[in-house]
Amino acid sequence: MPERFVIPIGPQHPALKEPGHFEFTVDGETVTGASARLGYAHRGIEKATEARTWVQDLYLLERICGICSHVHATAYALGVERLAGVTAPPRAQAIRVLVGEMERVHSHLLWLGVAAHEAGFETLFMYSWRDRETIMDSLEALTGNRVNYSANLLGGVKFDVDTGQADAIRRGIDFLESRTRIYLDLVTTDEVFLRRTRGIGVMTAAQAETLGVVGPTARASGVARDIRVDAAYAAYPDFPVGITLEQTGDLAARFVVRVKELFESYRLIRTVLDGLPAGDLVAKMPRHVPEGETISRVEAPRGELFYFIRSGGRSRPDRVKVRTPTLCNMASVLTLTIGHQLADVPMILVGVDPCFSCNDRTVVIRDAATGQRWTWARLRQHGIEAYR
């Protein structure tokens, strides 16, 4: 009877900063089983939306996630506007896209650093997070905050973009684009990096379809899913997005997709700044949101974000359902890790860009024979040393 080790990695993550729970069963070095138990960041937000007014919920929902705050608020605002029969003015929709793409940039750079850290590549973490400060400065100058931009109102946006801000953003994007070329070179040619990512965690297009993955995780397997393209919302019909696809479906592809998407986001930001339509920032919303149901889908940095909103014609929503992209992609991690070495688990997990506050988890690997428990730090170190 082979020994089975199940290793726990506690809710306290030095690297990922977020709590959660996976359980991996290990046979020697090979992962033979995986399950997930979330709940450490579960706050009860969907229920809370029913006790707050439509406007208050905007401020609540943009705090589901500190990394993709704007896209949550955008999905909600678009949905409520649709229920109310209101269309935000073109300039507002364009500013929503602008902030959304700037958010994607900060998110992908953040992920690049965290993923590098998981691989033991501290230098890349430091460089990418230093460079990320450029987009943080741009977001702060434009919106007034580094995180939780609160750009949206029901009916439009809160602030305008003037030429000074636009020029500063363009300069920042120029700098980031030159840095991103270095990152692309790195994730496609650095042998040490590729040893930990090439051929690891391979997910075919068919598997991606079956597992229901979304976002860059799906696009890395050649599955062309991108809500900005499939169901263009806000101003995306006027500023079309070129979809980024890779075919190999391994970890390396997931890195390449996100880095290449940065270039597309830089292009979009420039295009929007150059083509900002004139006009108002807000359309008038009725006092009460009429009865009805609507579905709002947007492309968060991690993939499709799905909102179902139901109004009973009252001052508070009847139901706000939020399905975040990480919930879709989490299921794939459980399947992908099976058959892989334990050393690959941290990278496979980070490869789907898990947003823990959108969903939460810890990783647990238990040693059935000795009762020994590993920490996440130990698993991460194990991965780094295995590839040395």
Place this chain on the structure above:
Amino acid sequence: MNTEAALERATAIVAAWGPAADHPEPARVDVAVARDDLLAAVGALRTASWGYLSAITGLDLPSRGELEVLYHFCEGAAIVTLRVRLPKGDAAIPSICGVIPSASFFERELGEMFGVTVVGTPDAARLFLPDDWPEGVYPLRKDFTPGGAAGGGEPHA
């Protein structure tokens, strides 16, 4: 295929089990399906490779004494939602994981939040609610009020 054509195709696929299709928004079709026909309708969409399961939404309809479960399938911009009404006293529904394995997380969430018994779901363990959450308390049901079971103060007025 454009959105309207995709919706028509899906409506035809599930027509045998859901003849009454509702068109609540331009890109959406809602189809009411009986509990016993759910698997057949889901299977038909899968066999025809129409879209992917994007989410499962639970609703509590206290005035009707019913729960409603919505299965949202997306193909491009087109969304087809299969809607199943369940009496609260018999809130059981078959699992669709045999057809769509990735539905597992959605079914777990549905079960713990609404008290729907998803029959045959491969993993019925709690997903989001804490270990010490009381049995039989379903937070997204309308009769549950926060502040009773857990901490937290009053929301801002």
Place this chain on the structure above:
Amino acid sequence: MSAETGEGGRVRLERVWQDALDAVRRWARINSPWAVHFNSGSCNGCDIEILATLAPHYDVERLGITLRGTPRHADVLICTGPVTRQARERLRRVYEQMPEPRFVIAVGSCAISGGAFQGCYNIVGHIDEVIPVDVYVPGCPPRPEAIIDGMVKLLERMKEREAHEH
């Protein structure tokens, strides 16, 4: 240096030597506080700003602060979040694993009062209902400068006096 063996076999030094050793210990702790981070259920906004303080732009390591992987090596616990029910016991355990004297910085509005999530069914609401807190850094999230300011205030506090017994 004269010493005498007191209760429990503990060695008691002459006052002047004891004071000197204490001063060295305090100096070491203040000049190189090791921190451990715990997220008790936040949106992650505060956590990424905490992480940003470690990145080159803010470089909190100039203050000697470094993030450790385990509470057993930490002087300071930096925590965020409104404390979900599931996280509550883990938070307590992380705190208890820290050797004394130990200090706690609560970062963000949620950590202080539950923030935007007051009234949500799955949160406790305040970190200081679970563990004692030395420094509160408000904000949603607070910017890295504010977090560093909180760390500096803690260091100043540590200089002034020993932490209250936990």
